[in-house]
Amino acid sequence: MSEKKLTKGNIALAEGAIQAGCRFYFGYPITPQNDIPEYLAMNLPKVGGTFVPAESEIASINMVMGASASGVRAMTSSSGPGISLMQEGISYMAGSEIPGVIVNIMRCGPGLGGIDPTQGDYSQAVHGGGHGDYRNIVLAPASVQEMFDLTIKAFELSDKYRNPSMIIADAMIGQFQEACRLEPDHTVEVFEKPWSLTGAQGRSPQILKSLFLGPGEQETHNRDLQKKYREIEEKETIAESFMLDDAEIMVVAFGTPSRISKTAIRYLREDGVKAGLFRPVTLFPFPQSELHDYSDKIKKILVVEMNTGQMLNDVKVSLCKDAEVSFYGRPGGGIPYPNEIAEEILKALKK
Amino acid sequence: MNRVFAYPKSLNRVQTHFCPGCTHGIAHRLVAEALDELNITGNTIGIPGVGCCVFLYKYFPIDVLEAPHGRAPACATGMKRARPEKIIFAYQGDGDMAAIGTSEIIHAANRGENITVFFINNSVYGMTGGQMAPTTLLGQQTTTSPYGRDFKNEGYPIRMAEMLATLEGVAYSARVALHTPKHVNRASRTIKKAFEMQMNDMGFSIVEMLSTCSTNWRVSPTEALDVVENEMIPYFPLGTFKERTGKDFL
Incomplete structure (x- = not known):
C-alpha cells in the first residue's frame, strides 16, 4: 500500500484520470473546477497526452466525443453553467453509445448563481439533462480519496457500457484537502473497442450515429439502450x-x-x-x-x-x-x- | 480498350437521396475520387454535420461519426488529436457551419487543426425545407424571408472562405462551384489539394462549394445552374484565398 499524501479533491480527480489512462482532456475554464484543467495542462504532456483549451463547453464535449469515438479515453470537466452547455453533446454520446467522462464540480444556481457548493445538479445528471430517453452513469464522491478512485471507476464503467459517465461533486469536495492514496487499489480495467473509428482498412466501415429514421428503428434503439441501463442497475450499484x-x-x-x-x-x-x-x-x-x-x-x-x-x-x-x-x-x-x-x-x- | 472513366471505388453504389438537380452528389463523387487517387480511403474518417450531408455514411465506404449540428469541426479536432495518423474530414452545410457552428469552425481553423473541411453553400437550409441561411443572397426569397432577404432585417450573406482565410492557422481556403464541367474539374483539383494539405501536416484546409438547391430555390434544375453562375458567383467569388507552402513554416 502506497503512502497517503495531503491532496486537494480536484487534483486527486485529475491524477485519477491520468492513472485511468486518460490522455485527452478538452475543457473551458469555470470556477470551482479550474484546478482540474490546470493540473492536466501541466501533467498530460509529461505522459504523452494532449490538453486542448476549447473555445466553449459545447466544443469541449464534442472534442471528447470525437476522441472517444476513435477509441481513446477522453474527458472534460466543468461546473453548472458549462455542464448545461454540454447537454446536447452528452445526449448525442448516449444515443451513439460513445463513452467519455464528464466531471461537474457543482456550484450553486440557477443561472450564474454563485460559486458555493451545492447539489443542485442532481436531477440534471441523474434524470437526463439533455433531450431524449437516456441515462448517464453518475458517481458521487464524498472524499478526496473517492475523487481519485471514482474517476478511475468512471472511465471503467464508461468504456464497459459505451455510455457517458458523470462525476458530480460539490465545490467543497473539489476544493478541500485530505490524505489520499494516489495509486489505484486494483489493476485499471481496459476494454477492447472493436466499434471504434480507426479507418475501414481491411474491415467493413463502422458508423457511430444517433439518427435512426427507418420505421421502428429509433424505438428498437431506445429499447436496446434501456436494456443496457437495466443491466447497469443490476450490476454496478455502489x-x-x-x-x-x-x-x-x-x-x-x-x-x-x-x-x-x-x-x-x-x-x-x-x-x-x-x-x-x-x-x-x-x-x-x-x-x-x-x-x-x-x-x-x-x-x-x-x-x-x-x-x-x-x-x-x-x-x-x-x-x-x-x-x-x-x-x-x-x-x-x-x-x-x-x-x-x-x-x-x-x-x-x-x- | 483504354478505360478513362469509371465509378469511383470510394463511392457506394446506392440510390441517392438528393433531389433532382442538386449538385451535392457531384461533391460526394469528387471527394470519393480524391480518396481513390490519394489512396487514403481505408485510413479516412468522415464527420458530417446535420442537414442534407447527414447521410454521408450511406455513400462512402469509410468510418463515419455523426456530429451534432454545427459541431463537426470540434468532433474532428478531438479525433485528429487522438489519431493524428488518420485523415479526418468534416462535411458541413451552410446552416451547419455558417450559423450554428461558427464558433467551432473559427476556432478549429484558428488552432490550425490538421483537418479538412468540405462546406456546401447552397444559400438555403435544404433538409428542413428552404429556410433562410446566413448565406442566403440579398433579395432571395425563402420560407423565412418571404419578402426577400433585406440587410436591414437579416444582415448580409456571410463569406466563409474569405473569413477563414484571414486566420493564421488556415493552410488552405478556396471556393469552387459545381455547375459546369469546367468548374467541376477545378473543384476536383481543389478537393485533392485540401486533402494533400492535411497529409503534409500543413494545417487546416477548407473547400467551400457553391451548390444548387433547385427544390428550395423553386426553379428547374437547369435554371438552378444559371442561378449559381449569375447570382451566387458574383457575391461569392471563386478562387483560392489562402494557400500555404512548406516555406511558410521555415
Missing part, C-alpha cells in the same frame, strides 16, 4: 452503510451532506440515539433494492441534501410503502451544520 445495523432512523445523503450527517450521527449516538446513514455512491444506477431492504427494518427516514429535494423522489420510490420520510435541504450554497442535521434527526424520530 452504496455505503454507516451504523445502520441497529438503527431506528436512517439518514440518506450523498456527497458533502453525507459527511456532515455522519458527524451528527456520532453526536447523537453518544446520547443513545440510534441513527445511521445510507449513502448512495452511484446515483445512476441508484441503489434502490439496498434502500428498500433497509426500509424493511428502519421505518424512519431523513433525506438530507444541499438542494431542495432532487434525490428525495428517488429515495421515496425505493422504500417500503410504510416508511415515514422527512426531508432537510439547504439550496443555493447553504451547507448544513452537524447540529442542524442532528435536530432534524430528532424531529423525524418524534414524528
Whole structure:
C-alpha cells in the first residue's frame, strides 16, 4: 500500500484520470473546477497526452466525443453553467453509445448563481439533462480519496457500457484537502473497442450515429439502450452503510451532506440515539433494492441534501410503502451544520 | 480498350437521396475520387454535420461519426488529436457551419487543426425545407424571408472562405462551384489539394462549394445552374484565398 499524501479533491480527480489512462482532456475554464484543467495542462504532456483549451463547453464535449469515438479515453470537466452547455453533446454520446467522462464540480444556481457548493445538479445528471430517453452513469464522491478512485471507476464503467459517465461533486469536495492514496487499489480495467473509428482498412466501415429514421428503428434503439441501463442497475450499484445495523432512523445523503450527517450521527449516538446513514455512491444506477431492504427494518427516514429535494423522489420510490420520510435541504450554497442535521434527526424520530 | 472513366471505388453504389438537380452528389463523387487517387480511403474518417450531408455514411465506404449540428469541426479536432495518423474530414452545410457552428469552425481553423473541411453553400437550409441561411443572397426569397432577404432585417450573406482565410492557422481556403464541367474539374483539383494539405501536416484546409438547391430555390434544375453562375458567383467569388507552402513554416 502506497503512502497517503495531503491532496486537494480536484487534483486527486485529475491524477485519477491520468492513472485511468486518460490522455485527452478538452475543457473551458469555470470556477470551482479550474484546478482540474490546470493540473492536466501541466501533467498530460509529461505522459504523452494532449490538453486542448476549447473555445466553449459545447466544443469541449464534442472534442471528447470525437476522441472517444476513435477509441481513446477522453474527458472534460466543468461546473453548472458549462455542464448545461454540454447537454446536447452528452445526449448525442448516449444515443451513439460513445463513452467519455464528464466531471461537474457543482456550484450553486440557477443561472450564474454563485460559486458555493451545492447539489443542485442532481436531477440534471441523474434524470437526463439533455433531450431524449437516456441515462448517464453518475458517481458521487464524498472524499478526496473517492475523487481519485471514482474517476478511475468512471472511465471503467464508461468504456464497459459505451455510455457517458458523470462525476458530480460539490465545490467543497473539489476544493478541500485530505490524505489520499494516489495509486489505484486494483489493476485499471481496459476494454477492447472493436466499434471504434480507426479507418475501414481491411474491415467493413463502422458508423457511430444517433439518427435512426427507418420505421421502428429509433424505438428498437431506445429499447436496446434501456436494456443496457437495466443491466447497469443490476450490476454496478455502489452504496455505503454507516451504523445502520441497529438503527431506528436512517439518514440518506450523498456527497458533502453525507459527511456532515455522519458527524451528527456520532453526536447523537453518544446520547443513545440510534441513527445511521445510507449513502448512495452511484446515483445512476441508484441503489434502490439496498434502500428498500433497509426500509424493511428502519421505518424512519431523513433525506438530507444541499438542494431542495432532487434525490428525495428517488429515495421515496425505493422504500417500503410504510416508511415515514422527512426531508432537510439547504439550496443555493447553504451547507448544513452537524447540529442542524442532528435536530432534524430528532424531529423525524418524534414524528 | 483504354478505360478513362469509371465509378469511383470510394463511392457506394446506392440510390441517392438528393433531389433532382442538386449538385451535392457531384461533391460526394469528387471527394470519393480524391480518396481513390490519394489512396487514403481505408485510413479516412468522415464527420458530417446535420442537414442534407447527414447521410454521408450511406455513400462512402469509410468510418463515419455523426456530429451534432454545427459541431463537426470540434468532433474532428478531438479525433485528429487522438489519431493524428488518420485523415479526418468534416462535411458541413451552410446552416451547419455558417450559423450554428461558427464558433467551432473559427476556432478549429484558428488552432490550425490538421483537418479538412468540405462546406456546401447552397444559400438555403435544404433538409428542413428552404429556410433562410446566413448565406442566403440579398433579395432571395425563402420560407423565412418571404419578402426577400433585406440587410436591414437579416444582415448580409456571410463569406466563409474569405473569413477563414484571414486566420493564421488556415493552410488552405478556396471556393469552387459545381455547375459546369469546367468548374467541376477545378473543384476536383481543389478537393485533392485540401486533402494533400492535411497529409503534409500543413494545417487546416477548407473547400467551400457553391451548390444548387433547385427544390428550395423553386426553379428547374437547369435554371438552378444559371442561378449559381449569375447570382451566387458574383457575391461569392471563386478562387483560392489562402494557400500555404512548406516555406511558410521555415
